[in-house]
Amino acid sequence: MKHFLRMLIQVCLYFYCKFLWRCMKFVMRKLTGRCELQRICYSTKPGASRTIKIETSLRDSKSKLLQTSVSVHPDAIEKTIDDIMELKNINPDINPQLGISLQACLLQIVGYRNLIADVEKLRREPYDSDNPQHEEMLLKLWQFLKPNTPLEARISKQWCEIGFQGDDPKTDFRGMGLLGLYNLRFFAERDATVAQQVLSDSLHPKCRDITKEEISKFSKAEWEKKRMDKAIGYSFAIVGINITDLAYNLLVSGALKTHFYNIAPEAPTLSHFQQTFCYLMHEFHKFWIEEDPMDIMEFNRVREKFRKRIIKQLQNPDMALCPHFAASEGLINM
Amino acid sequence: MSDLRITEAFLYMDYLCFRALCCKGPPPARPEYDLVCIGLTGSGKSSLLSKLCSESPENVVSTTGFSIKAVPFQNAILNVKELGGADNIRKYWSRYYQGSQGVIFVLDSASSEDDLETARNELHSALQHPQLCTLPFLILANHQDKPAARSVQEIKKYFELEPLARGKRWILQPSSLDDMDALKDSFSQLISLLEEKDLEAMRM
Numbered sequence: 001m002k003h004f005l006r007m008l009i010q011v012c013l014y015f016y017c018k019f020l021w022r023c024m025k026f027v028m029r030k031l032t033g034r035c036e037l038q039r040i041c042y043s044t045k046p047g048a049s050r051t052i053k054i055e056t057s058l059r060d061s062k063s064k065l066l067q068t069s070v071s072v073h074p075d076a077i078e079k080t081i082d083d084i085m086e087l088k089n090i091n092p093d094i095n096p097q098l099g100i101s102l103q104a105c106l107l108q109i110v111g112y113r114n115l116i117a118d119v120e121k122l123r124r125e126p127y128d129s130d131n132p133q134h135e136e137m138l139l140k141l142w143q144f145l146k147p148n149t150p151l152e153a154r155i156s157k158q159w160c161e162i163g164f165q166g167d168d169p170k171t172d173f174r175g176m177g178l179l180g181l182y183n184l185r186f187f188a189e190r191d192a193t194v195a196q197q198v199l200s201d202s203l204h205p206k207c208r209d210i211t212k213e214e215i216s217k218f219s220k221a222e223w224e225k226k227r228m229d230k231a232i233g234y235s236f237a238i239v240g241i242n243i244t245d246l247a248y249n250l251l252v253s254g255a256l257k258t259h260f261y262n263i264a265p266e267a268p269t270l271s272h273f274q275q276t277f278c279y280l281m282h283e284f285h286k287f288w289i290e291e292d293p294m295d296i297m298e299f300n301r302v303r304e305k306f307r308k309r310i311i312k313q314l315q316n317p318d319m320a321l322c323p324h325f326a327a328s329e330g331l332i333n334m
Numbered sequence: 335m336s337d338l339r340i341t342e343a344f345l346y347m348d349y350l351c352f353r354a355l356c357c358k359g360p361p362p363a364r365p366e367y368d369l370v371c372i373g374l375t376g377s378g379k380s381s382l383l384s385k386l387c388s389e390s391p392e393n394v395v396s397t398t399g400f401s402i403k404a405v406p407f408q409n410a411i412l413n414v415k416e417l418g419g420a421d422n423i424r425k426y427w428s429r430y431y432q433g434s435q436g437v438i439f440v441l442d443s444a445s446s447e448d449d450l451e452t453a454r455n456e457l458h459s460a461l462q463h464p465q466l467c468t469l470p471f472l473i474l475a476n477h478q479d480k481p482a483a484r485s486v487q488e489i490k491k492y493f494e495l496e497p498l499a500r501g502k503r504w505i506l507q508p509s510s511l512d513d514m515d516a517l518k519d520s521f522s523q524l525i526s527l528l529e530e531k532d533l534e535a536m537r538m
Contacts, residue, residue, distance in 0.1 A: 007343040124392075165396060165420040171376045175395035235422070238398055245395045297426050299399035 035088045041101040048261035049317040054105040055257075063087060070109050074267065077106050104265070111267020112260055116252055118270055122182060123248060127173040134178070137185055138169060144188035145199055145236075162199060163236030172238060179248065180241040186274040187240070187281055194278070198285045202234040234288065234296060242299075243284055246307055247277050255314050262320040279322035280310070366411045367528050368433055372460060373440035374453050375419035378476040381511060382440065383416055386521070391511060399423070400430060407518070410525045414438065424456065431465040436528050439473045443489060443508070444480035454493050461498060470527035471504040472520060479510040503527050 025036055032039060036057050044050040058066045065087055069080045081102050085092055092099050128134050135154075142151050145162050152158060155167045164172050173180050188195045250256045251273065259276065260268040287306050293299075313319055371379050381391035386405045397418040405412045415434070417427050437460060441453045457473070460466050475489045486508045490496065495506060505527070507520040 004347060007346060011343050160421075165375050172396055174376070175393055180395075235398065235420075238396055238420070241395050242398060245393070248393075295426070296423060297399045297429070300401050301399075 035090070037084070037088065037102065038090065038095070038098060041098055046101070046104065047318065048258045050101075051105045051108050051261040052257060052317065054102070055109050058109075069106065071113060072106075072110060074107065074110055074114070077103060077110065081106065107267050108261050108264065111264070111269070112257060115260075115268050115270065115273060119179060119248060119251060119273060122179040122270075123177045125178040127170050127178060127181060129168075129170055134181070137181055141181065141185045141188055144185070144192060145195060159237075160235075161203075163202065163234075163238055163240070165235070165238060169237065172241060176241050176244045176248065180244045183244045183247075183274055183277045184237060184240045187278045190275075191278050191282075194282055198281065199236045201285065201289070202236045202239070239284070239299075240281060242303060243280050244277060246303065246310075247273065247280055250307075250310065250314075255311055258314045258317055258319050259321045262318070263322075276321060283310075364406075364409060364411050365529075365532070366413055367435045367525075369412050369414045369436045369438055370430055370434040370466075371414050371416040371438040371440065372427055372456070373419050374442065374445070374449060374456065375421075376445075377419060377440040377442045377453070378511070379416050379419070379438075379440045382474070382476065382509070382517065383414060385511060385514060386517070396420070405521075407521060407525060409522075410528070412521070412525075427460075428463060428465075431463060434466065434469060435531070436469050436524060437466055437471045438524070439471060440476050440509075441474070441489070442477045443475045443483040443485075444477045450484075450492065457493060458498060461502065467502065469503075470524060470531060471502065472524040473504060473506045474509040474517075474520065475506065476509050478508045479512050503531075 028039065029035055034042070037054065040050060040053045040057060044053060055070060058070050061067055065080075065083055069084065072080050081099055082092075084102065085095075085099060090098060127138075139151065142159075142162065149158075149161075157167060159167065159169050166172070247256075256276065260272060264272055284303075284306055287309070288302060291298075291302050291305070293302055310321075313321065371383065373379050375396060380394045380397050380401075383403050383405060384391045384394055387403060397416060398420070400415055400417045403414050403416060405414055415430055417423065417430055439457055439460065441457070442449065445453070461471065473493075473495070475484070475486055477483055484492075486506060490506055495504065505520065505523050507516070507523075509517050509520060
C-alpha cells in the first residue's frame with residue numbers, strides 16, 4: 001500500500017512540475033522580454049553551471065530543433081545556432097554575445113557526447129595478442145613501470161609484479177578492453193614518478209601498528225602474518241582497470257560533466273579523460289592508505305566509498321577535479 | 335522521471351488495483367537463501383550473475399575482493415556472495431563460508447590443464463571444508479560455447495566427482511552465457527535442493 005501511494009505521488013508530482021514549469025517559462029518570457037536561453041547566458045558566468053543549464057533547457061524544450069541540437073555534428077553547430085536564433089526571434093546584431101556563448105556551450109555539450117562514443121569504442125575493442133600494436137603497448141607499459149627490470153618472457157609470472165592476476169595480462173583486460181590498457185599506459189608514461197610511487201607503495205603499503213585490543217585478540221605470530229598479508233594485498237594493474245571502470249561509469253552517467261565543462265573551454269577529448277583517470281588513480285591510492293583496510297577483500301567497500309566522495313565533489317557546479325598536476329600541461333586553470 | 339518509470343508505475347498500480355478487487359492480500363514474499371559463489375579468475379562468475387540479474391555482462395571487470403548480489407528467481411531470491419578468484423584472493427575464501435546455505439562453483443571448461451588442476455584442487459578443498467561439506471553444490475562447467483570446452487562427462491571424470499562427492503548433494507551442469515534457459519534450469523534444480531534441505535531442517 002505504501003509503495004502504491006509513493007508511486008502515485010511521484011506520478012502526480014511529475015505532471016504538476018512539468019505543467020508548472022511551462023507556465024513559469026511563459027510568465028518569465030513576458031516579464032523580461034527574453035527567452036530562457038538568453039536569461040541563462042546573461043545571468044550565469046561561463047563554466048559548468050551555464051553549460052549544464054543550457055543543456056537542460058535545450059533537451060526539455062518543446063521545439064524539435066532545440067531538442068535535437070544537443071546531438072548535432074560539431075561542424076553543423078554554427079548553422080544550428082543561427083537556426084535557433086531565428087526560431088526565438090533574436091536579432092544577432094543586437095545580441096552578438098549570445099551567439100558566441102551558445103556556440104561555446106553547444107561545442108562542449110556535443111563534445112561530451114562524442115567523447116562518450118569514443119571511449120565506448122575503445123572499451124569495446126578487446127585486447128588481441130595477435131595485434132602487434134596492442135602487444136607493443138603492453139610491453140611499453142612494463143618498460144615505463146619497471147625501467148630497470150627487463151621482461152623475461154611475454155608469458156611469465158613477472159606480470160604479477162605490476163599487479164596483473166596471472167601469467168598473461170590479456171585476460172585481465174576483460175570488461176574495459178583496450179581502454180584499460182590505454183589509461184594505464186598514459187598514467188605510466190605521462191605521470192611516471194607518481195605511477196612508480198603508487199606501484200611501489202602498493203607492494204609495500206603503510207603497515208599500521210597493533211592496537212591494545214588487537215594485542216589481546218591476536219598472538220604476536222598471527223599479527224606478523226597479518227602484516228605480511230597486507231604487503232601483498234593491493235594489485236596495481238587490476239586496481240587501475242577498476243578505476244578505469246569507475247571513470248567510465250562517471251563519464252557515461254554524466255557525472256563528469258561538471259568537471260569537463262569547467263576545464264575544457266572547447267570540446268572535451270580523450271586526453272582529458274585520461275588525465276582525469278590519472279587524477280583518480282592518485283586520489284584512490286591516497287584514499288586507500290587513509291582508510292587503512294585490513295586487506296584486499298575490503299576493496300569493493302573502499303571503492304564504493306571513494307566513488308560516493310567523488311560524486312559529492314562533482315555536485316558542486318564550480319568544481320574541477322584536477323586543475324594542477326604534471327600530466328595536465330594542456331589544461332587551463334580555473 | 336523517464337517515460338519508462340511512469341509506464342512501470344501505471345502497470346504496477348493496475349496490478350495492485352486488480353489484486354485489491356479480487357480481495358487478495360499483497361503477493362507472498364519469496365524465500366531467501368544465502369549462497370557463496372567461488373571459482374578461479376576468468377571462469378565467468380561475475381558475468382553469469384550479472385546476466386541472471388538482467389544486467390549487461392559486457393562491462394564486467396575482474397572481481398577484486400568480493401561482491402554481493404541478490405539474484406531473483408520465480409520461487410526464491412538467492413543472496414549470492416561472489417568471491418574473486420585471483421591467486422592472492424583465494425586464500426581468503428574460507429573467511430566467507432560462515433552462514434552459507436549452498437555453494438556455486440564455476441569453472442572454465444576450456445581452460446589449460448594447469449588451470450583445470452588448480453580448479454580441481456579448489457573444488458575438493460571446498461567439498462571437504464567443514465562449513466561447506468553438508469551443503470548442496472551447484473557446479474557449472476562454464477564457457478561451453480568455446481571450441482576447446484571439455485564435455486560434462488570429461489569434467490565429471492577428471493574432477494572425480496562420483497567417488498569424492500558421494501553422499502553429498504551436488505549438481506554438475508554445462509553452462510554458457512548464450513544459453514540462459516539452461517542456466518535458469520540449473521539454478522531451479524539448486525533451489526529445489528535448498529528447499530529440501532530447509533524442510534529436513536524443519537522436521538528435525
